Structures are given as structure tokens and as C-alpha cells.
Amino acid sequence: MDALTDFLLQMEIATLEETPLYAIPRGSVDLVTPPVTHGPWPAATCAAVLRIWHKADWIGLYLPDYPAEWRLVPADWCTRLVDGDTLAEPDAEELLDHPERWLLQHADGHVAPYKTAAGETTPWEQWHKEALDMAKPLPLKTHNSKC
Template sequence: MPTMEVLRTAERPHPPGRHTGRIMLVVDDLTDFLGQMEILVREEAPLHEIPHGSRDGLGPLAVEHGPWPASTCAAVLKRWYEAGWIGLYFRDPPPGWNVAAAEWQGRLVDGEDLADRDARCLLEEPERWVLAHADGHVQPYRTVQGEIAPVEQWFEHVMALARGLPLKPPGAGSPSPQR
């Protein structure tokens, strides 16, 4: 199984000539992906950002998470949406941004939540998650049920599905799906 080694240097100052302590965590790609997806939902990241992943830290010890295929991200988000743990909302981008409107904007519930049909369609079509279009600026959020459900339950709910999904974009190397 592919692994990712994470090295982190202690943040506290140390005397000259002495090395800082290091902690090494070994996390498999699937666990890293699901953990990052949960964090991106918690942070309410716009859909256009999610497939790009994230970066922890700076310099030589920085850890890259992702990128992942948008279709893989969409499959996991859809499963969490169907469980009632996430919803999707849209707020107008800042003034001056040239973002194309979406047809669903006239059907927002309570002014910002996507209607169920529109949310399902958007999760089925991750190719629409682009920066230049309102679709890409839709953000997932945890519902009350999602806040109550333990994170372990979130992972268990999508584990079998995620094992069969590619974790690397086409041409990025590394064998997928996970077995």
C-alpha cells in the first residue's frame, strides 16, 4: 500500500548546534485523502479548491496533500451529502470577481443553500467546479447531523467506496485504486 511519510520539526527554539526533535507519522494515501476531505468540509472550502488538495508547513518539511481527481472528491462528498452530513451553500464572490452566474442561483433555499436537486447535480458533475463559474464557488458545510456524527463514522461510511476510487489524477503516477 502506498504510504506518505510526514516529518515535522519541533517549533520550540533550540540551542545552537543542537538538532530539533522530529516526529515521523506514516499515513497511507487513502487515510490522508479522507482526512483532508473532512478538513476541507470543516473549513468550508470552495468546490474549485478541493481537488487541488492542500499544503501543511513551509520549506523542505512541507507536506503536500493531493491533488486528487475531482470525480473522486465528488463521489465522497456525494456520499456524505446523501447521509445528510453536509449541505452546499453559495455566497456571492467579492466585488470585482468576474464569476459566471449559474441557473440554480434563483432557486437558493434561505438565500444561500442549494436546493436538493441542484446540489445533487453539482456533485454529479465535478467538471463544473471551476474558478470562473459560480459552480466552483459553492461550499460544503457540516449539517447538524454532520456535527453530531463522529469523524470515524464519516470515514467508515465512505471507506469501501473510496478504496475503489483513483487517488491520483491521470498521469500523476502511483498505482490506484487502493486495495
């Protein structure tokens, strides 16, 4: 599998697993023999793909419950959540436009993508096709990548 296809597949998996935004650029490791590492990727590249899928109405963003003792820095949008935990459309777009805000100690970083009803019924091939041309010129390596 080429690096771009792997990246897009991992972005879809992050959405399926509702991975917090701060963790998505870090990538993941499949614990097989030998282990397979995916990422890390530039946060801006991750955000670009999530924006495409958000504009297609295949994903939304929500703030899961987290323990109060984490003492996360609250975000302005926290007072505008829809149905108790979902970011309003303009707030979600703003957060996806600013991946530098996806910090572990901030509420922004703990927001997670999820598949919408439209996303649940859209085949992966369409997700891939929608993001592929836009993602081709984007960097897939961070300054911390060893490859």
C-alpha cells in the same frame, strides 16, 4: 497514514474549512518542516466522497458571498437558493454529480460544503467508515500527480 485515510481526512477538513469546490481537488500543503503535500486528486473522486456524505445528510452546499468584480458566470440554480445561500437538494446533488463544472470562473466552482447539524454530531469514524468501501477502488492520483 495510508493515502486513502489521508484523502478522506483531507475531504473532511475541506468540509470543516468550507473550501470552495474548485479548490478541493487541488489538495493542500501543511506548512511544517518539511512541508506535507496532500493531493491533488481527481475531481470525480472528491465528488464521490462528498456525494456519500451529502446523501447521509452530513454536509450541505452553499454559495458564499463573493465580490461582484469577480464577475463569475452565474449558475441556473442561483435563482433557487434556500435561505439566501444554500443550494436546494436537487441542485446540490446535480452539482456533486458534475465535478467538471467546478471551475474557478463559474459560480459552481465557488460553492462550498459545510457540516449540517447531523454532520456536527456524527463522529469522524462514522464519516470515514461510510466512505471507505466506496472510495477504495477510486483513483487518488491525477494525471498531474508527481508520485
